[in-house]
Amino acid sequence: MRVLVVEDEARMAQALQRGLRAEGFAVDVAGDGETGLHLAREGGYDAVVLDVMLPRLSGYRVCQALRAEDNWVPVLMLSAKDGEYDQADGLDIGADDYLTKPFSFVVLVARLRALLRRGAPERPAVLAAGDLVLDPARRTVTRAGTEVALTPREFGLLEFLLRRRGEVVSKSEILAHVWDAYYDGDPNVVEVYVGYLRRKVDAPFGRRSLETVRGAGYRLVPDDGGEPEAAR
Numbered sequence: 518m519r520v521l522v523v524e525d526e527a528r529m530a531q532a533l534q535r536g537l538r539a540e541g542f543a544v545d546v547a548g549d550g551e552t553g554l555h556l557a558r559e560g561g562y563d564a565v566v567l568d569v570m571l572p573r574l575s576g577y578r579v580c581q582a583l584r585a586e587d588n589w590v591p592v593l594m595l596s597a598k599d600g601e602y603d604q605a606d607g608l609d610i611g612a613d614d615y616l617t618k619p620f621s622f623v624v625l626v627a628r629l630r631a632l633l634r635r636g637a638p639e640r641p642a643v644l645a646a647g648d649l650v651l652d653p654a655r656r657t658v659t660r661a662g663t664e665v666a667l668t669p670r671e672f673g674l675l676e677f678l679l680r681r682r683g684e685v686v687s688k689s690e691i692l693a694h695v696w697d698a699y700y701d702g703d704p705n706v707v708e709v710y711v712g713y714l715r716r717k718v719d720a721p722f723g724r725r726s727l728e729t730v731r732g733a734g735y736r737l738v739p740d741d742g743g744e745p746e747a748a749r
Contacts, residue, residue: 525570
């Protein structure tokens with residue numbers, strides 16, 4: 518397995534290279550963000566170990582650039598920043614895991630192997646279906662380039678449907694993921710919130726992307742035009 522280590526602290530980079538090679542990995546090292554991004558684009562790596570604080574281009578920007586190019590190589594970010602918001606930022610821009618310094622090398626290798634087992638399926642940082650776009654990190658939703666204001670619950674519901682785009686999801690699945698696994702209120706609250714979303718992200722734009730599948734649940738499909746909402 519080929520791994521790229523992007524780390525500007527020479528001793529740390531050398532230690533990671535030696536340790537990972539001893540574990541059977543083929544390892545290349547880059548000392549700055551620009552070089553790391555170039556190698557990640559061209560090198561055909563199975564995973565990237567990416568420091569956050571890098572010269573020329575930060576680890577955040579390297580990861581963002583890769584994801585924007587639909588490069589889904591697994592990324593394990595390293596950082597001396599251990600705040601919860603720092604970790605959330607790294608994961609929201611598309612990193613697969615985040616490890617704070619100082620760290621256990623044994624844990625790093627275990628997490629790296631876990632990422633390699635998963636492979637590199639698409640995990641877009643920004644979710645889209647046609648001209649409907651949701652950015653979880655910025656907490657924004659746009660349709661046809663126009664920003665749409667949603668409540669936190671509406672945003673959570675739309676995000677869940679976009680992550681399951683094209684699939685039929687039941688009310689019980691939505692309640693468990695968007696409300697709470699132990700929610701015991703009226704399940705028809707899902708229908709109410711789907712209605713709210715239709716009035717905000719479908720109807721004003723003449724779209725019909727939020728579908729009801731009778732007896733099964735709901736499905737979100739791309740819709741860049743087609744019939745107006747009134748024709749539903």
